[in-house]
Amino acid sequence: MTNASRSVERPMTDAEGSPQDGGPRSMRLRVEDVSKVYSGADGVDSVAAKGVSFDVRDGEFVSLVGPSGCGKTTILKACAGLMPITSGRIDYEGTGRPAKAGTYGMVFQTPTLLPWWTVLENVVLPARVLGLDMARSRRRAAELLELVGLTGVDDRYPGELSGGMQQRASLARALLHEPDMVFMDEPFGALDAITRDTMNDLLQTVQRELRQTVLFVTHSIQEAIWLSDRVLVMSRGPGRVIDDVPIDFARPRGIALSADERFRELELMLKQELYTSLDAPGLDTTSLDATGPDQELERS
C-alpha cells in the first residue's frame, strides 16, 4: 500500500481524502458507545471503559486525557484493533472495524526497541514485517532519523542510547511505513520534564512536515493542550469521554504558550473537569481563579 520512495516531506495540499467524500476534514475514526469489561482470572470482572464515544477527523491531532486507570490504553488499543471490545462500535474510515494492522503506526510509553538490532534495523522493522523494499526503507529510515533529530547513531544499539533518544527512534519507526494514522500511548510519560518538552516540540516539527492523523494518550493536561487540535477528557474509571474541547491556538506553538492567559484558563477548566470526578477535596479547583497558584495541583 505504501511507496517507500515518497519523500518525508509531504506538502500541505496533499489532501488525504477518505474513500467516501474526499474532503480534507472527513471522518477518520469513529468510536461509538464502546465499553470494555476485563474478566479477571479470579472471576472478578473489571470495567475499563463504559460508553466511550468520540471521533477523529483526517489530519487531526486528538489527545485523550484522563486519570491513570481510566481506560485510555484500553481504548487506544481497541481503536488499533489490538484489543477486542465488549460492546459498541469502532469504525475506521467507514470499514466498520478498527484500524487495520500494518496501516497505522504505534508509539508506546516505553520505546520498545529490540535490543539485538541496531537503531536503523529497529526503524526498518515495519518494512521487514510488511515485506517492503528494504533498500528504499533503509533510505527512508535514515531520513526519518534525521527528522527526529537522531543522526550518527544508525549503527548503535538501543542500550547505548538515552531514553529520549530511544523514544525518538521509536517515533521514526512508527512513521516508516507511511502510516495512515499514528496511535501514541503516553509516549513521553517516562521521560524527565526537560526531555519531555523537547519531545513535544519535536513532535510539532514532525507534525508540520508530515501532517499525520494522531490519537495521542496522555495524563498531562498541558501536553494535551500544547499539541492538540482537540482534547478529549475522560472521567475516572470506568472511563467515559466527558468533554471534547477544540484547541485553536495558532501553530507553531512555543513553550511561551503555557504562560498565555487563555492557555491557563483552558488548563484550569480541564483540571476542574478531571478532578471533580476524583474524590479529593484538596483538588477542589472551583474556589481558585484562573490565575491562581495551580503549580501545586499539577504535581499531585
Place this chain on the structure above:
Amino acid sequence: MSTSPADLATPAPSTPRTSPRRPGAAMHTLRMRGATVGLIVLILLIAEVGSRSGFISDLIIPAPTDVWAALLDQWQTEGFWGDVGSTVTAMVVGFVFAAVGSFLVAAVLILVRGLEEITMPIIIAIETMPKIAIAPIIILWLGFGQLGKTVIVGLVTFFPILINTLQGLRVTNRDEYDLLRSLGSSSVQLFRYVRLPRALPYIFAGLRVGAVFALIGAVVAEFVGSENGLGALIITARSQFNVPAVWALLFDLMVMGIVLYAITSWAERRLLFWSKEQAGT
C-alpha cells in the same frame, strides 16, 4: 533537516555510553586469578607430599607427578586418540542432535496452540526420571558401538535443553507483541523477530547444562559397556589397579568438559551481547 532549537536532551552521538571499567578492576581480577592458581598448586602439593610419605594410600590418591607421568604415557599409547575420538564424537553428535531436536520440538509445541499445555506434564515426568538409568537397556538394544553411546548422550541432554527453551519461548513482553501485531505480523515473524531472541538466554542456559550432561552420558554409556572410549579405558585401568591412569583419564574428561563449556560460553557472548542476563564468564 530542521532540529528543534530546544534540543537539550540529545547528547553528542559520539559519546559511548558503555561504562568504562574501573582502573583497579583489571588488577583485582589478575590478583584473584593468581590466588586461584596458587590454591591449585597448594592442593597438588599436599596430595604429592601426602601420597609420597605414605600418609595417603596411593590406591586412593596417587601422587600428582605419577598421574602426570601416566597422562604422558597414555598420550603416546597407540589407539588412545582413537578412544578420545570415540568419546568426543558420541558426545558432540549426541549433543548437537539433542540441541537441534529440542529446539524444533519446542518451536512446534509453542506454535501449535494448546500442544504445549497438553504435553508439558509428560515432559516434566520424563525429565524427573533419571534417564541415565536407561543406559543399560539402550546398550542392550543398540549394542556396544558408537550408536548406543550417541543415543544415550542425546537422551540425557535433550530434556534439559527442551525445558529451558520452552521456558524462554514463554517469555512475553506485551509491548513487543503489540508492536508486532500492530504491523500485522504472522506468528512465524513474531517467533523470528521477538520470541526466539528473547528465548536465547534461556536456550544457552540449557545448552550449558546439556554440555555437562553430554559428557556424563558418554562416560556412563561406556561404563555400561563399550568397545572403546575413555569410559571403557577407565574400567580397564581400574581392573588393573592402575589408579594413576584412572586419574589421568579423569583429567582428560575434565579438559573435554571445559572445552565444550568454553565453546558454548563463547557462542553465548557473541549472540547475547545485548542481554544483561548473559551468564558465561
